[in-house]
Amino acid sequence: MDVADFAELRERGERREIDLAAPQRPDFHHLIHVAGDAEPLPHSVDFATHVIEPGGWLWVRPGQVHQYAAEPGGALTRSHGAIVIWRPGFVTIDPPLSETPVLPTRSTAHLVDLARQHLFAEYEELGTLTLEEHNRALRMLLAVLLLRLAHASPELPSAAPPDGxxxxxxxxxxxxxxxxxxxxxxxxxxxxxxxxxxxxxxxxxxxxxxxxxxxxxxxxxxxxxxxxxxxxxxxxxxxxxxxxxxxxxxxxxxxxxxxxxxxxxxxxxxxx
Structure with a gap:
C-alpha cells in the first residue's frame, strides 16, 4: 500500500516522465481524496468525467482507464489531497462503494475522517511494529476506511445478491x-x-x-x-x-x- 499527496504525485510523474493528464490503466486500486478546504478535482474514469468535491472520495478500480483533467495549470496543482494506492488482494473486503464520487454526509464525515487520519498516521509510523505487523495494521485500517465510505453516502445503491x-x-x-x-x-x-x-x-x-x-x-x-x-x-x-x-x-x-x-x-x- 502507498499514500501520496497531490504534490508528491506530481513530482513522481515529472521524475518518471509520466503525463498524468494522459489515459492510464493501472492494475492497482486508486482511492482519491480531495481535502475539505481544497478546489474540486475533475477526474475521468472509463470516459465519464466526475468532479470530486472538497471532502469527497473517488475509488478507481484496477483495469479502469482514468486520467486527471488536462486543464491550464493542471487540476492537481490547484487542488490538494491524497491518494491511497494498493494492489489487488491487499485487503479482502470489497464493500459496495459507488463508482461515482462519494461525499460523506455531515453525520458520517467525522467518522470517515477519523478512519483516514488513523490510516495515514499508521502509514507514516515505521519502526514501532515489525513490517508484517505494520502491513497487517494497514490492511485493517484500509478496510475500515472503505467500510466507512461505503456507508457514508445517503444513497447507497442496492447490491444484487452475491450468489444470485x-x-x-x-x-x-x-x-x-x-x-x-x-x-x-x-x-x-x-x-x-x-x-x-x-x-x-x-x-x-x-x-x-x-x-x-x-x-x-x-x-x-x-x-x-x-x-x-x-x-x-x-x-x-x-x-x-x-x-x-x-x-x-x-x-x-x-x-x-x-x-x-x-x-x-x-x-x-x-x-x-
Whole structure:
C-alpha cells in the first residue's frame, strides 16, 4: 500500500516522465481524496468525467482507464489531497462503494475522517511494529476506511445478491465476453433461461442482459483503443470478432463513431 499527496504525485510523474493528464490503466486500486478546504478535482474514469468535491472520495478500480483533467495549470496543482494506492488482494473486503464520487454526509464525515487520519498516521509510523505487523495494521485500517465510505453516502445503491443470477451473469461476462457475445450461451452455461438473466439484469442494472453484455464489450474496446496502440483489427480479434468490419459496425452502432475516430477524439489527436 502507498499514500501520496497531490504534490508528491506530481513530482513522481515529472521524475518518471509520466503525463498524468494522459489515459492510464493501472492494475492497482486508486482511492482519491480531495481535502475539505481544497478546489474540486475533475477526474475521468472509463470516459465519464466526475468532479470530486472538497471532502469527497473517488475509488478507481484496477483495469479502469482514468486520467486527471488536462486543464491550464493542471487540476492537481490547484487542488490538494491524497491518494491511497494498493494492489489487488491487499485487503479482502470489497464493500459496495459507488463508482461515482462519494461525499460523506455531515453525520458520517467525522467518522470517515477519523478512519483516514488513523490510516495515514499508521502509514507514516515505521519502526514501532515489525513490517508484517505494520502491513497487517494497514490492511485493517484500509478496510475500515472503505467500510466507512461505503456507508457514508445517503444513497447507497442496492447490491444484487452475491450468489444470485445477476452476480453469476456478471462474473461470467467478465470471464468470457471476449469469447462469446450471445446471452443464450451464458444462460446455458449458468443453467438459467435468457428471460431469467434479462429480468435479473433489468433489476440490478436497469438494462437488458444483452445491453449489459454489449456495454461491457464496448467498454473494453474503448479502454484498448485509448490505452494501447493496437490496430482496430487487432482489438476486434481480441474481443472475439471474426471480421474487423463487424467490430466497426458494432462499435459505431453503440458509440456513433468509428473505433479510430473515438481513439483520435479521446486522445485529442487527428484520426489517421
Amino acid at each position: 443470477p445477476f452476480a453469476r451473469f456478471h462474473a461470467a461476462v467478465e470471464r468470457d465476453f471476449t469469447r462469446t457475445h450471445r446471452v443464450a450461451d451464458y444462460a446455458a452455461a449458468l443453467g438459467y433461461s435468457t428471460r431469467t438473466l434479462t429480468r435479473a439484469a433489468l433489476a440490478a442494472s436497469g438494462t437488458t442482459a444483452k445491453a449489459y453484455l454489449d456495454a461491457r464489450i464496448i467498454l473494453e474496446a474503448k479502454r484498448l483503443l485509448v490505452h494501447t496502440d493496437n490496430t482496430s483489427a487487432d482489438i476486434a480479434r481480441h474481443l472475439g470478432f471474426e471480421n474487423p468490419g463487424d467490430f466497426n459496425k458494432f462499435f459505431r452502432k453503440h458509440d456513433g463513431r468509428t473505433p479510430l475516430a473515438f481513439r483520435a477524439e479521446a486522445r485529442g489527436t487527428t484520426e489517421r
